[in-house]
Structure formats: structure tokens, C-alpha cells
Amino acid sequence: MRVAAYTGGPNVPSARARVRQYIAPLRELGIQVHEYPLPWGNVLPRRRALRPLWAGATATSRVLDLARSWGADLTWVSRQLLPAFAPVQGLARRPMVLDVDDAIWLNTGGRRAKDLARASGAVVCGNEYLANYFRQWNSAIHVIPTAIDARKYSPRAPFADGDAVIIGWTGTSGNFGFVYDIEEALARVLKERPAVRLRILADRPPTFTRLPASQLEFVRWQPGIEADCIREMSIGLMPLADDPWCAGKCSFKMLTSMACGLPVVVSPVGMNSDVLACGNIGFGPNSTQEWIDALLLLIDNPELRDRMGAAGRFVVEQQFSLERLGPRYAEVLHAVARAAKSTAVAEVA
Helix, strand or coil: CEEEEEECCCCCHHHHHHCHHHHHHHHHCCCEEEEEECCCCCCCCCCHHHHHHHHHHHHHHHHHHHHHHHHCCEEEEECCCCCCCCCCHHHCCCCEEEEECCCHHHCCCCCHHHHHHHHCCEEEECCHHHHHHHCCCCCCEEECCCCECCCCCCCCCCCCCCCCCEEEEECCHHHHHHHHCCHHHHHHHHHHCCCCEEEEEECCCCCCCCCCHHHEEEEECCCCCHHHHHHCCCEEEECCCCCHHHHCCCCHHHHHHHHCCCCEEECCCCHHHHHHCCCCCEECCCCHHHHHHHHHHHHCCHHHHHHHHHHHHHHHHHHHEHHHHHHHHHHHHHHHHHHHHHHHHHHHC
């Protein structure tokens, strides 16, 4: 089966995690996927003067690429076809599968989510919160969590007394606000444990106001460095706000830390709470003091970090690994293609 996949761009996280990493395992299952990313990403340029040029070039590129879907058996859409533009799903080859890993209906242009869902043979959602929303528009809903390549995100070595302790966060700069929200807790922890460092892996440096520069590490994101960067950490962070947007998140940062054998300290919001319930893998603080207590406990106890990290790695292997989720995704794609073929045969008859 041939699949034309449309994603938000070469460096868009959902494109990497929800489509691109599946290409190789799906090939082994008889599904050939060709990805068509938006060349300049799916976010408006910061400079307003560039926006008309970006919009025109992006729309032209996507429309031309959609014509290529007619050489495939199925169209696979990651989140949206065009950000905040008029609907273009009518140009794509049917059947179509929509993949969603965020509460995209809350975004600018999110009204297109309903149109895409209605036009799709199935909608694949990263968690139940998203699935419950899209059931309004489509009855063929499948919940497949964001997969982790457990071979790429392999465990770190066991912790030992004297090892440098690194608290780590990874993500795009657009999500820095969540880390700023726990800056008070981080400031207290770094003050009480002067040897501890905070590492931020992102596209640009954060602008903390209360944290000592000597205890901060910024690593600029590049393809291929994320797993090694996380493996060098000691504790993985995923702070979130308790709001509808965060309720739709699929815990990818949390799961990559767990895959690398790190204990996690995360906001118990949405899917984060579900993953925390899978085992003794970390903490879900609700207040500044709880964030401080959880981090200090893990900083001071390498054996606890080892136990929680090993438990988290086991959870990833059993429930969230690419090896386990790849066949599930393949079955969805095959099922949609079979249903479309049966419908076409029935209409001819």
C-alpha cells in the first residue's frame, strides 16, 4: 500500500514523532509512506513583513504536493493540511486518515479540524481527551499514544554517588512558559543544591530571571542529539498548565525521559496523570513546595532515581514503544484502505 503523508514541516515535533518515525517500521509491514512536509514549517514568521510571502509560498507548495496524493492509495494528514487557511482537503486523494496529538481546535484556524475529521475515513488520536472531542465528527476513532523509539532512546548507566545531577527539560521555545511557571521551585532547589544544574534543550535560550547562570546549561536543538542529551540528565521535567490545551498533550517529553531511564517530575495534567498511574516512575506535584520536595528527594537519592527510572523504562517498553505501536498504526491504515475499497466496489455494483 502506498501512503502520501502531509506534515507541518521538517522540524515540527508532531511530524517527527507521529509520522516520520513510523516510516521505516511501516515499510517492513508492507506500507510505503512518502512524506510531504511544509518546507517552511507551519508557524507564521515573527516578522510581519514576511507573512504574505510565507503564506503564498506555503499554500502553493501544499496544493502542488496534494496533487501527488492521487498516486497513492491513502492520504495521511498530521494535524492539519494548511495552518489557518481555507480548507483544501477536497484536493486530496481519499480515503484519508487524520492524526491528532494536540487540542488543535483551540488554535488559530482550528475550525478546520472539524472539516478534516468529517472528511477522514478515521481519526487517530494520541489520548482519550482528544478522542472524546473528535467523536463528535467521526465514529472511526482510534487512540494510539505517541510512540517512543526505545532503541534510539536507550537507558542511561545506573546512577552513582558523585555523579553530576542534571535536571532537564526539552522542547520548543514556544513552551518555555511552562518552565517559567516553576521557576520559583527551581530557584529554591538550585540554591539549596549548588552542584545541581538545569539543562534546557530547545531551539533558542530561555530567559530566566531568578536562576543563577552558573547552574544553567542551554543546548541548542539539532536533529540527532536529543537522545544523547537526555541520557546525560538525571531527572526529567514536564511542567504544564491545568487548561484545555495541556489536557490534550500526549506526554512525549515525559516518555522520552522515561525511555532513557530517568525518573520524572511532571504536572499531573491530562495524559501525564495516566502515565504516572502506570508505575512508580516519578512524582506529580501540584504546588511549588511539592515541586521542591520531589526534586530534592530525587537529587539526594541516586538509588531512588535508579528504581524509578527502571520502572519508567519498563512502562515505555510495554506500552509506548514504536515496536508495539507500529503494528497498531499499520492495522488502522490497512482497515481504512479496505473499507474504502469495499465502498467503491459496492457503489460500482
